[in-house]
Amino acid sequence: MTYKGAIIQHPAIQKFIPYLPLKSQMVIKGAMGRHLSLTGSPRFPGAATFPAMSALQMGVDLTYLLLPPEQNLLLLSRMKSSDLMVSSLPLYDEKNKSKFEFKNYSNNITCIVFGPGLSRITDLSYKNNSEARNFYKNSVLAQLNILLSSLEQNNKIPIVIDADGLFLITQTKEQIENDEDHPWFDKVRSLFKQILKNGNDRIILTPNLNEYKYLESTIKNKIYDISDSQNALMCLIKGRTDKIGFLTDDGFNQVLECDIDGGLKRCGGLGDCLTGCISTLLGWLESTNKSAKITKHDYLNGVFTGCSIMKLAGKRAFEEKGISCVAEDVIAKIPQAREEALGDFINRTENINDTSTDKITKQ
Template structure:
């Protein structure tokens, strides 16, 4: 099902206006931490998809073994190959504090790998992100980090976890959820076990679940008692492509990251309005990212069919945004373009 009208209205409020009034950086600065020896495509897809959606700047924080390849993929990306195996934790922490202080969101996990030093530095990055109150997206081997360090994310409601089927199974086991629990209820139980962190359970339909308090739910336009615990569950099953490409999850983490970056700009007052509470931004961003990614997948599949690869989806992200939100928000007025 598409995003409900009331949620869509809130989501539209997070989108930066294309009125020429914003200065550099107010359309979102996204960081992606990942990229080890064997994985260079994933952080590229996550970072460039955030820009294709509309983020202004995208930084990739990676190992030197991946930095050269990622730089060669696009000159639009700002690449920081600082995750050196021989570097001390204190050195990397200092570098991360400087880089993350310039960002609105951190996407952690695409192409991260499971080498001890990459996992160690990812843990440091998450600690720094939390200390700076950054919104975060955790995917792929970022979720492997969480499976082994549940306390590092528990209760941090500015985080979004985006597990696929196998990752969700491991996460459920890590928080000791009964495997016989119906699938549609499991995501909200995982969220509750993690202190209300938003879960995006990817699958034939994306299930967004967060365990919230009554005050937060009231902001979500629900009528519940103040302080009462409540599960908010949103299902996104808009049409996607019929071929599931490896790397599509990286595009999803990038698009959610872009919406979260816009949400941070909104929270900071860049667009004037500040009526939507920060606690609402993660689920809005996830709904927007899931909808745009599924629509881009559908458009790429209709064009390429069985041969579609993730690279084909990148050129459809802007068109998918226009299809979901309308041309006027994309800033592409066909009549005006014709006159030009």
């Protein structure tokens, strides 16, 4: 199955296309996805918006950003595009957990990105500024409670965890210099144990090579309960080639590898953009195929498809901009890259619900 305009062919993409939305499904606002970013910090307003800007170019209808309540961050994010719907996170309040119930923010959300630009407790800016550090800690607890609550939703909502979200998973108590921050560390760890356990059928971890080293040693220390293939986590290790597979206490088991050439420019923010592409595709997988049985292998095919689109977008942007290429140039090439990977998919005539299983062989 290839569609008009598609120039690359790979079995993983071919298997994924039947799960994509059709033109006939685009009847109401939001049918092409409602994307939620739990991202950003005063230090990284760019990373706050890259996932949502990429999701919009992928074809998502609505992008919501729920950001730490810092005025500059909220203002800068709103200024990036009128299409971004920016709200501020509530201050964390242990006694009033109902404030962090996902349903308060959900608006029928179809996918979530968590982590880009959050910053880290180890950042120098927090070292001697307890107000900023408390603000950071508070935002993280609010975000993790919202994520945990999202896992209780009936509709399966895919979650991509990247960048500083991964740091929260791999940070160690020794890194937390200030003893008074240790109770916060314990709460984060406990929340992540529940999130990774309850969400292993819908969470994708997307480490770069550096982040993967820390992730691998954390996982091998059996801090999180991912002992067997049943509760293996889905993981994408980014690099010259993108490796996609499952992570258990025993290490990484590769299932797919995306070796499409990208652009030569390794500018900052491309990983953040990739989260927007992958989350959009996985959101479509779940939200437009509610009656189909979706497996982790379908998710991996979606991750592969997102990686291919990102590599192609990087290549096209580099052809045009050369070494001046920045993340926003790559975002602008996502529509062309999506077309090259998926063709005119919304106008196809068949979808997963009317394609027999012998036509679509699952891995």
